[in-house]
Amino acid sequence: MESITSNEVAGFAVGALLLAAALATPKVDAFIAREQRRDLKLCMECGGVTRIPCARCKARGTINQNIFSFDDSNKPTTCPACRGRGNFPCPSCCGNKPGSSSSS
Ligand SMILES: [Zn+2]
Ligand SMILES: [Zn+2]
16 A cells, blocks of 8 residues: 555654553653644643743742641642742743844
């Protein structure tokens, strides 16, 4: 069969990749997501949502101050990295707005 169109090949490739992503590690899944973002011309950092989840508090806005303590009474404190918001403005989007002249 030589009559396979490039669209069918692409569809098969995407299907295989998605199947692989479903079976493989989240790392691969993240890689696929990045590829999709690039295809859709979305921001590579935030995917178009203009927000980056805080890695320090895992986007919760609070962190456990004494993570090595087994004391159950330790209260979560406001994350100093994101100041309790749980996310940051995307530097790729929000730091590069059209209209704001940046002279470097
Ligand atoms: Zn945070
Ligand atoms: Zn962004």
